[in-house]
Amino acid sequence: MEDDSHRPETGTPPPAFWRTPADPVVASPNERELLDLVRRHGRMSRADLVRATGLAAQSVMRLVDELRDRGLLHLGETLPREGRGKPSQAVELVPGHACTIGFSVTTDSVSSAIVDFAGNVLGQRHEQTPDLDRSKLVAVLRQHMQTLLHTHKVSPDRLFGLGVGITGFFVGEGRRVNAPSPLDDLALADLDELLTRELGHPVWLDNDGTVAAVGESMLGVGRWARSFVYLYFSLGLGGGLIVNGRCVRGAHGNAGEVAGMLSIPGIEAPTLELLREMLASDGLAFADIGAMLAQFNPHWPACDRWLERARPAMSLIVSASVALLDPDAIVYGGRLPRALAERLIAGSTIDNKPRRGRKRPEPRLVPAEAPSDATAIGAAALPFKEHFFL
Structure with a gap:
């Protein structure tokens, strides 16, 4: 499932990266599938690529050779092979x-x-x-x-x-x-x-x-979760959706705007701007969210009050996310400090009533794993x- 309704593209890629001088496409669908497999696994043998793609061995050999000739892939050290068959060279992305x-x-x-x-x-x-x-x-x-x-x-x-x-x-x-x-x-x-x-x-x-x-799908939680909801905490509260490894943007590009579900029941959004305002009422004034995060202390008394006020919103958001998307994970990220994310996760409750003693499978609630910003x-x-x- 790929959402093409609102792709974030302007112009065309530089001609130096085109497949041919007359074709402003950098990779065919089969090439993209192969490249993505190598990206996610780090390195794979050509035999592994045949099994993973379902393509004929000759097709995979041809694709690998063409991508190698274009400088996208290179063949590394020989990988041992389980069972019968000759060892195969590792196929890896060329970082440069x-x-x-x-x-x-x-x-x-x-x-x-x-x-x-x-x-x-x-x-x-x-x-x-x-x-x-x-x-x-x-x-x-x-x-x-x-x-x-x-x-x-x-x-x-x-x-x-x-x-x-x-x-x-x-x-x-x-x-x-x-x-x-x-x-x-x-x-x-x-x-x-x-x-x-x-x-x-x-x-x-x-x-x-x-x-x-x-970013989380490529360098963080996406390494083990194919479908997840990403919650983005900053001045406001937004998010993004990854389904089967692909970004879902919606008809207008606003899929994942989770704060929009809070206005009808009258629940306030737990934003970092709200935390900054609560700190100001305690006599800790910061010029902006960046200044607050630079001196963040998880033991500020305002954090406890913020977490308590956040509980209704987060329980509604995670429950709705599970009901609508059935994701592998819900990621607490954006500019949210990890220490605060862990406490916020602990206080989030998924509405999941059992039937015949069984509940619906629930996603993992986790802090963002992608490095740094x-x-x-x-x-x-x-x-x-x-x-x-x-």
Whole structure:
């Protein structure tokens, strides 16, 4: 199941990565399936790829050889084979085939990450950005891009593209995001076109919850959970959906906006902005969420009160997620500190009444596992996910 209704694509991939000079596609469906298998397993033998894909052995051999000739795969050490048959060389992704840079744009900061073709995070940057407008956004992203490429000695011609995750929701008019204040100058703008033009590379743009879910699917929980709901805690409460390993965006790109289910019963959303306001009432004032997280202390008395107020919302959200999607996992992520995530999970209750002494299977409730800034890494994963992998 792949959701094509709202793909975050602008422009076309750089010609250097096309399958042929006349074909602006970087990988066929069979090639993407094979590449994704190698990505998820790290390395596989050609015999393993035959069994996993169900393709004829000759087809797999041909695909591997063509991808090797194009520089996407290489053959590594010989792998032992169970049972009869000759040992087979390991098939692995070539890390240096391409790289991407991802950006996370929040109400108070910009983070970035550079990721290679094998999913290795080469480096990251973070910068507080109060009063961010369009011109400053372009300047900050350009500086991050140039610094990451120079620091990690990556040639610009190996840059496949840029991913951007921004807080807000889509309004059904192309890639226009309705961002919250203080990002007023970025709201409802054609940011993908602006950034593609100003930065000189194709841009894939999506909301932060979906982008973080993509990153989690490639570098975190997605390594063991094929279907999960990602809950994104920040200024607001959003999320993203991964079903059978694929991102589901919905008709307008807003699938996973879990806070929308709280207004009818009148339940408040447990946002990090709410925690910041509660700390202020205790005499601990922070200029923004970033400043609060930089000094986060799980033993603040306000955390206990926040967790208590969060319990009704989280129990409703996880119960609805289980009823609608039956996922393998529900991931507590975004900018939520792990210590707070673990306590929030402990207080979340799934409505699951037994029948004949049996309950429905329940998902695992887990903190995010993707390294460091999930949104920046997820944004870097977007171009690869959309064109090379499943």
